[in-house]
Amino acid sequence: MPEIKCNVTECVYNKNIKCGAPMIQVDRNGTSDADSSDQTKCETFKRS
Ligand code: SF4
Numbered sequence: 483m484p485e486i487k488c489n490v491t492e493c494v495y496n497k498n499i500k501c502g503a504p505m506i507q508v509d510r511n512g513t514s515d516a517d518s519s520d521q522t523k524c525e526t527f528k529r530s
Pocket residue numbers: 486488489490493494495496497500501502503506524525526527528
């Protein structure tokens with residue numbers, strides 16, 4: 483798994499501005515055909 487930088491420090495998996503989850507799920511967000519990263523989301527996010 484590549485290193486994933488993530489600024490979402492309120493996520494339970496975030497460790498030192500990096501993702502510490504063994505795997506993450508990324509999905510489209512509000513569209514069936516994403517045109518930009520704004521239209522994607524991390525489904526694995528969990529509030530710490
Ligand atoms: S699970 Fe998603 S939101 Fe949470 S630290 Fe990893 S990449 Fe960021």
